[in-house]
Amino acid sequence: MHGARFSFGATAAIITNLAIIVGLRIGNVKLTIIGAMLVIAIADNISDSLGIHVYQESEGLNAKEVWFSTSTNFLTRVLVSFSFIFLVWVLPINMAVIVSIIWGLLLLSGMSYIIAKAKGINPALAVLEHLAIAVVVIIASNFLGQFIADKVKF
Secondary structure (H helix, E strand, O other), X not given: OHHHHHHHHHHHHHHHHHHHXXXXXXXXXXXXXXXXXXXXXXXXXXXXXXXXXXXXXXXXOOHHHHHHHHHHHHHHHHHHHHHHHHHHHHOOHHHHXXXXXXXXXXXXXXHHHHHHHHHOOOHHHHHHHHHHHHHHHHHHHHHHHHHHHHHOOO
């Protein structure tokens, strides 16, 4: 159960931040990307953490367990999000995209491997499954960002 607290928050932060970086890089405006990532790191994080909190309360978990899960989810997402924000802040945007994708896929792979080993399932299959989902999100975000850049004029 304890790993689930960290893995949910980390997975959500990895996938969401990669989608933002890849999808918004078309505009090549670092401030927009970092701003979007900060909003997600705080607002979406609070929303998800509250959702976990309410769900666990409805499942009858004790208050200490519920608050521990809520806070670990929140802190994990903030830390992972800020690792991506740092990369976008310090690197040129094209390099930040590449390094962020590598970083995110490494984090996701490592986490997937550890969880699979702990559950006694095939780590290679778990890693491939989770990486495949992340790659689909990255590709979809790229196409969506490109579509918006090409078709939507403000």
